[in-house]
Amino acid sequence: MKNIVLIGFMGVGKGSIAREVVKYSDYIAIDTDDLIESMENKKIKKIFEENGEDYFRKLEKHVAKWLEKSVHDTLVSTGGGFYKRENLQKIGTIVLLDSPFDAIIKRIKKHPNAARKLKKRPLLNDLKEAKKLYEERRPQYLKLAEIVIDVTDKSAQECAKELLKKVKKYG
Ligand SMILES: Nc1ncnc2c1ncn2[C@@H]1O[C@H](COP(=O)(O)OP(=O)(O)OP(=O)(O)O)[C@@H](O)[C@H]1O
Numbered sequence: 001m002k003n004i005v006l007i008g009f010m011g012v013g014k015g016s017i018a019r020e021v022v023k024y025s026d027y028i029a030i031d032t033d034d035l036i037e038s039m040e041n042k043k044i045k046k047i048f049e050e051n052g053e054d055y056f057r058k059l060e061k062h063v064a065k066w067l068e069k070s071v072h073d074t075l076v077s078t079g080g081g082f083y084k085r086e087n088l089q090k091i092g093t094i095v096l097l098d099s100p101f102d103a104i105i106k107r108i109k110k111h112p113n114a115a116r117k118l119k120k121r122p123l124l125n126d127l128k129e130a131k132k133l134y135e136e137r138r139p140q141y142l143k144l145a146e147i148v149i150d151v152t153d154k155s156a157q158e159c160a161k162e163l164l165k166k167v168k169k170y171g
């Protein structure tokens with residue numbers, strides 16, 4: 001099985017959908033943010049604060065190279081800025097989880113741990129800036145994506161099933 005690379009904006013549901021995909025398939029799921037946190041033994045928020053964003057992007061580059069070389073049969077969910085890694089296509093089939101900015105924020109806020117969720121993503125702290133970032137990135141996400149799943153008003157389970165169907169068709 002070719003790897004699947006899930007891309008999309010922060011909070012669009014990469015983690016939740018990955019957890020559903022593993023229930024209905026033989027994929028193993030990993031997450032680039034989680035890999036980086038374990039590599040550094042530090043939370044992303046702390047890495048941004050203490051080492052800066054450039055350092056974080058270097059870690060993403062390192063992870064991208066490792067994924068390309070060493071990972072198979074895996075669903076890789078990625079941080080919101082991971083799409084910029086040059087070897088993304090070589091890692092696997094790129095699937096975009098797509099939703100309007102306001103729908104993503106509304107959904108995060110509904111979550112009981114919303115405040116913590118917003119806090120742990122440094123680039124989501126200022127919603128005006130986050131919206132700008134979203135608008136800048138969305139065309140780039142769409143350009144890269146081989147498969148697009150509109151996740152608005154769908155459960156994580158529905159999205160996971162649609163994803164598996166489309167990936168199978170895509171070959
Ligand atoms: N399909 C869905 N329907 C409703 N709520 C959802 C859905 N998918 C995710 N959520 C909720 O949206 C929030 C963000 O989801 P999740 O953590 O999976 O996103 P993410 O893309 O992995 O985020 P991040 O990259 O910031 O970690 C969570 O509160 C989750 O419970």
Ligand SMILES: O=C(O)C1=C[C@@H](O)[C@@H](O)[C@H](O)C1
Nearest residue numbers: 010033079080081121122123
């Ligand atoms: O959108 C981004 O650039 C980021 C998203 C998060 O998943 C983390 O990877 C980090 O906070 C940066």
